[in-house]
Amino acid sequence: MSALRGIASGPIPAVVRLARLAALSLDDIAALEVAVRTASRAPPRAELLREGRPVAHAGLLLSGWAARVRLLDDGRRQILSLILPGELFGMCQQPRPIAVSTVVAITPIEWCVAPAAAPGSTFHDAYATSAARQEAALLAQITRLGRMTAAERICDLLLELRERLALAGLASERAFDMPLTQEALGDALGLTSVHVNRTLQALRRDGNVEWHRGQVSLSDPAALSEKVGRVEINVSAD
Amino acid sequence: MSALRGIASGPIPAVVRLARLAALSLDDIAALEVAVRTASRAPPRAELLREGRPVAHAGLLLSGWAARVRLLDDGRRQILSLILPGELFGMCQQPRPIAVSTVVAITPIEWCVAPAAAPGSTFHDAYATSAARQEAALLAQITRLGRMTAAERICDLLLELRERLALAGLASERAFDMPLTQEALGDALGLTSVHVNRTLQALRRDGNVEWHRGQVSLSDPAALSEKVGRVEINVSAD
């Protein structure tokens, strides 16, 4: 059995994603298969990394969603970024790394320790590309929060999520699973859940977005991208 | 003459900063001295990197301020992050990197190509630590934009700038040079220049901040940090 195909679940999203980021060698694919078999589980709200604490090893998310979060003393919460299946967390180059943000599970998740990347290995490239994409996502997040209206923030984030999920084979052209509550979405977008709710209603009314039972569907992703001035993520010239 | 001391200008900020991020070997300090002597200049608004274009090599800012910016089609502008003397830009691990953001000079600047970091060299550690700090700064920026009020955003950013400048020996305990216009500050903080202006006046009235002729002085950085719930950046357990 190849790591590309699980028994019941079809292709493994993390393997699909990493293999798309760089052409993985057979050795590295084998290492990935091994790592994937050692999956751990964690329930919603479980902390995978704690800001200020040492990072033991980088993690690879296999299923479910997680998030990097920051809490202000008065209870305000900001989701810094979302972590989707196939994405890495706690990846550091420096000697004795300390986590710069807390990472928590949002849904029930499965994850494993990210296979070590020898310098020059194909993992090294995959991880580098992944890191570059993650940085691009942080920049997109900054732009959303700094200069976009509520409706634009929501659309832009949904478009980004669709694109990122698609990379792991988890989104179709228009639709994908969205396990976030409106409250969590607000925490990600710097809005209150009330305002998220009202803005979503407007987006639904105007036929831009459907959202039902944790399934999001974008009526016309291309047109929506155009409307919010979104640029596709591209990180290396291959 | 050591690279730690320029002729007229005292310690070189970039050298001070990198040497603080990791204990640099003599070889690496020598390489740094060589690189520093090849400084290029650029005037305000000059583009050092263009989003979507290949990155030829990473840069090291020697003097002046630069910024990573993103423009929306209708003219809205977001400063994603500020780049201060001694900080790096365009650092990428992947094979044929493409810039994920445009980098522009804000003031007249001097910069040089960042010396190559052989795996295992002390540069490697310094760059890794620098990258981790840069990521921490992006996360701080997200938190500011997402969950802080105008006054908190300004104070928090000023505190961060003081801390980052101090690392390169460019800030005292309370004061530092701040070459940003209120408009640029607004672009960094997701505010209009008008609102920045009014908020700054309130901060001055309350005795929190002085700002005169491009010099910022914080009356009580520690108390202000407390007030806005700021946490110091720490990235490695050394």
Next chain:
DNA sequence: CGGTATGTTGAGAAGAGTCAATTATGGTGG
């Protein structure tokens, strides 16, 4: 069948934006 978490709605307040004019400020050429 509750009970808790999530989603919805309303009314009013507050923060931040817009537009437009006015006042410094710094640099330049005469």
Next chain:
DNA sequence: CCACCATAATTGACTCTTCTCAACATACCG
């Protein structure tokens, strides 16, 4: 040294987005 210009800072009046504080409805879970 001064008039002039461009850039930056400041002010006022008004608008609008988003938040707050409830209350209420609905959905999911054991």
